[in-house]
Amino acid sequence: MKALSRIYNTLIFLFLYAPIAVLILFSFNDSKSRVVWNGFSLKWYEQLFGNELIMESLKVTLLVAVLSALIATVIGTMAAVGIHGMNRKLKKVFLTVNNIPVNNPEIVTGVSLMLLFVGAISFMNHTFGTHFKMGFGTLLIAHITFNIPYVILQVMPKLRQMDEHLYEAALDLGCHPVSAFFKVILPEISSGVFTGLLMAFTLSLDDFVISLCTAGSGAQTLSVTIYSMIRRRVTPEVNAVSTLLFGSVLILLILVNVMQIYSENKLKKEQRRAGVR
Amino acid sequence: MNKKHRLTALLVALAILLCLLPGCATADENTLIVYNWGEYLDDEIMDVNAAFTAETGIEIKYLTFDSNESVYAMASIGSIDFDVIIPSDYMVGKMIGEGMLAKLDYSHIPNYKHIDPTYTGWDFDPQNEYSVPYMWGITGIFYNKKYVDEADLEAGWDILWNEKYKKNILMFNNPRDAFAIAEAKLGYSINTTNEDEIAAAAAELIKQKPLVQAYVMDQVYDKMINEEAWLAPYYNGDMAIICDVEEGNPDVGFCIPKQTVNFFVDCACVSSKSNKKDLAEMYIDFLCRSDVALANAEYVGYGSPHSEVRQLLDPEVSNDPLYYPDINALSVEAYNTLPDETNRLLDVWWTKLKQ
Numbered sequence: 001m002k003a004l005s006r007i008y009n010t011l012i013f014l015f016l017y018a019p020i021a022v023l024i025l026f027s028f029n030d031s032k033s034r035v036v037w038n039g040f041s042l043k044w045y046e047q048l049f050g051n052e053l054i055m056e057s058l059k060v061t062l063l064v065a066v067l068s069a070l071i072a073t074v075i076g077t078m079a080a081v082g083i084h085g086m087n088r089k090l091k092k093v094f095l096t097v098n099n100i101p102v103n104n105p106e107i108v109t110g111v112s113l114m115l116l117f118v119g120a121i122s123f124m125n126h127t128f129g130t131h132f133k134m135g136f137g138t139l140l141i142a143h144i145t146f147n148i149p150y151v152i153l154q155v156m157p158k159l160r161q162m163d164e165h166l167y168e169a170a171l172d173l174g175c176h177p178v179s180a181f182f183k184v185i186l187p188e189i190s191s192g193v194f195t196g197l198l199m200a201f202t203l204s205l206d207d208f209v210i211s212l213c214t215a216g217s218g219a220q221t222l223s224v225t226i227y228s229m230i231r232r233r234v235t236p237e238v239n240a241v242s243t244l245l246f247g248s249v250l251i252l253l254i255l256v257n258v259m260q261i262y263s264e265n266k267l268k269k270e271q272r273r274a275g276v277r
Numbered sequence: 278m279n280k281k282h283r284l285t286a287l288l289v290a291l292a293i294l295l296c297l298l299p300g301c302a303t304a305d306e307n308t309l310i311v312y313n314w315g316e317y318l319d320d321e322i323m324d325v326n327a328a329f330t331a332e333t334g335i336e337i338k339y340l341t342f343d344s345n346e347s348v349y350a351m352a353s354i355g356s357i358d359f360d361v362i363i364p365s366d367y368m369v370g371k372m373i374g375e376g377m378l379a380k381l382d383y384s385h386i387p388n389y390k391h392i393d394p395t396y397t398g399w400d401f402d403p404q405n406e407y408s409v410p411y412m413w414g415i416t417g418i419f420y421n422k423k424y425v426d427e428a429d430l431e432a433g434w435d436i437l438w439n440e441k442y443k444k445n446i447l448m449f450n451n452p453r454d455a456f457a458i459a460e461a462k463l464g465y466s467i468n469t470t471n472e473d474e475i476a477a478a479a480a481e482l483i484k485q486k487p488l489v490q491a492y493v494m495d496q497v498y499d500k501m502i503n504e505e506a507w508l509a510p511y512y513n514g515d516m517a518i519i520c521d522v523e524e525g526n527p528d529v530g531f532c533i534p535k536q537t538v539n540f541f542v543d544c545a546c547v548s549s550k551s552n553k554k555d556l557a558e559m560y561i562d563f564l565c566r567s568d569v570a571l572a573n574a575e576y577v578g579y580g581s582p583h584s585e586v587r588q589l590l591d592p593e594v595s596n597d598p599l600y601y602p603d604i605n606a607l608s609v610e611a612y613n614t615l616p617d618e619t620n621r622l623l624d625v626w627w628t629k630l631k632q
Contacts, residue, residue, distance in 0.1 A: 052320065134356050220341070228343045231344075233498050233518060
C-alpha cells in the first residue's frame with residue numbers, strides 16, 4: 001500500500017514537473033531542436049539578452065506583475081477588512097460579487113475591459129482634448145482589476161480566523177484605530193496578505209488573454225510576444241526566458257518560506273522567554 | 278510617522294501613479310509604431326530597427342502579432358494604433374476597403390523601383406497605391422524522402438489523403454488553410470463561397486481526419502525534422518529551417534503540388550490615422566533598400582520581392598525553383614477576403630471536424 005502511494009506521488013510530481021524540466025533542459029541545447037539533445041551551450045541565453053523585443057516584453061511583464069501585485073494587495077486587503085466588518089447579508093452579497101470576476105472567462109474580462117478603455121479614452125480625448133492612448137497604463141489597470149478578487153479571497157479566511165477581541169482590546173488600551181490596524185490586525189493576517197501578493201504576482205505573469213486585449217500599442221507582454229512567433233518558429237530563446245522566469249519565481253518562493261520559518265522560530269523563542277519570566 | 282505625513286505620502290504616491298499612466302501611454306513624437314509578424318524581421322544580421330534608429334534618429338516601437346485577424350480586430354475597435362503594419366494580401370484588401378490604410382506617396386519611397394512587378398498589382402491593391410510587398414511565398418508539401426514514395430507525390434494534394442501514410446500526415450491547424458487544400462484538391466477556387474463546394478471540401482477533410490496525425494502550426498518544424506511525421510503542408514520559405522543540413526533534416530524535401538497552391542504576399546502599409554506618414558514612408562523605403570531587404574530575406578528565409586536581393590542572395594537559394602518558383606508558370610491563387618457568412622460556414626465545419 002505504501003509503495004503504491006509512493007508510486008502515485010511520484011507520478012503526480014512527474015506530471016507536474018517533467019514539462020518544466022524538459023523546457024529547462026532544452027534551453028541549454030546546442031541546436032534549435034526542441035526534441036534532440038545536441039550538447040550543452042549557453043548560446044540561447046546570449047541571444048536572448050541580445051533580442052530587444054523579448055527583453056523589452058520581459059521588462060513590461062515584470063514591471064506590470066510587481067506593480068499590479070503590490071497595488072492589488074493594498075486595495076484587496078483594505079476591501080477584505082471592509083467586507084469583514086459588514087453584516088452577514090451584505091457580506092454575502094459582496095463576496096458573491098467578488099467571485100464573479102474569478103469565475104468569469106478571461107476572454108470576457110479582457111474584451112469588456114478593452115471596450116471600456118476604448119470608450120473611456122475616446123470620451124476623454126474628445127471632451128478634454130487629452131491625448132490618452134491605450135498602453136502600459138491600461139495594461140496595469142487591467143492587471144490590478146483581475147488581481148484584486150484573488151487577494152480578497154486570500155485575506156478573508158485569515159480575518160475570519162482572527163480573534164475579534166484583540167482589535168477591541170487594542171482600542172480599549174488607547175490605541176488609535178489606524179495604528180491598531182497596523183499593529184494588531186495586519187500581523188495576524190500577514191500570511192494571507194503575503195499569499196495574496198504572491199498569487200497576484202504569478203497570475204499577472206501568467207496572463208495572456210487580458211494582456212492581449214488591453215495593452216494597446218504601447219506595450220507588449222512576454223506571453224503576447226511568444227504567441228506571435230507561432231506562424232514561424234518558437235525559438236529556444238523562449239525556453240531560456242521561461243527558465244529565467246521559473247528560476248526567479250522559485251527563488252522568491254524559497255526566500256518567502258525561509259523568512260516565514262525564521263520569523264515563526266523567533267516568535268516561539270520570544271514566547272518561551274516570556275513564559276519563563 | 279504622524280497622520281499628516283502619512284496622508285502626504287499617500288498623495289505623493291497617487292500623484293506619481295497618475296503621472297505614470299499618461300506618461301507611458303502617449304507615444305513620443307519621434308517614435309514610429311511598427312506592427313509585424315513574430316520572427317519576421319532581422320534582428321541578428323544587421324538588426325534592422327537599430328540600424329534605422331542609428332541612421333535617422335527615429336525610434337521604433339516594434340510590436341508583433343500572431344494573425345491577420347487578431348491585429349485587424351484590435352485596430353478596427355481602436356485599441357491599438359500603428360504607423361506601419363505588415364499584414365497579408367487579403368487583409369490589405371480588407372483594410373483598404375475600410376479606409377484603414379493611407380495612400381502612399383511613392384516620391385518618398387524611391388527604393389520601390391527594386392520591387393519586382395511580378396509581386397505587385399494583385400487584386401487586393403491593383404495599382405499598389407497602399408501597399409509595398411515585403412515577403413512572399415506559396416504553400417506546398419514537405420515530405421520525408423526516406424518514407425514517402427516520390428511517385429506518390431505526383432498526385433499533388435491527394436497524397437495527403439493516401440492511406441499508405443496513415444497517421445504520418447500533418448495538417449494546418451486553421452480553417453482557411455486547411456479548407457484551401459481540400460478545395461484545391463477538388464479543383465475549386467480556394468476563395469470559393471459556394472456552399473455546396475465548401476460542404477464537399479469539408480467532407481474531404483472529414484474523410485482525411487483518420488489519416489491525420491495532428492493538426493498543427495509551428496510544431497510542423499519539429500515533427501518533420503525528427504521524422505515523427507512524413508508529410509505536411511506548409512510554406513516554401515520554411516525549407517530554410519526544415520531541410521537545413523545542420524538545424525533541420527536534409528532527408529526532408531519540398532514539392533509544389535500540381536493543383537492550385539496558395540500564393541501569399543505580406544505587404545508594408547501605413548495607417549490612415551498616422552500623423553507621421555512621412556516617417557512611416559521613410560521606414561518602408563528603408564525596408565526596400567537592398568542591404569536591408571537582403572538581411573531580412575536571409576533572416577526570415579521567405580521569398581523576397583526585391584529584384585536586387587535575388588542577385589545578392591546565395592544563388593543556390595535564388596535559383597532554386599522551390600524557393601523562388603516562377604509563379605506565372607504555376608496555378609497560384611491568393612486569398613481574397615471572404616464574406617462573413619462564408620467565414621462562419623468554415624468555422625462551423627471546422628468545429629465539427631475538430632470534435
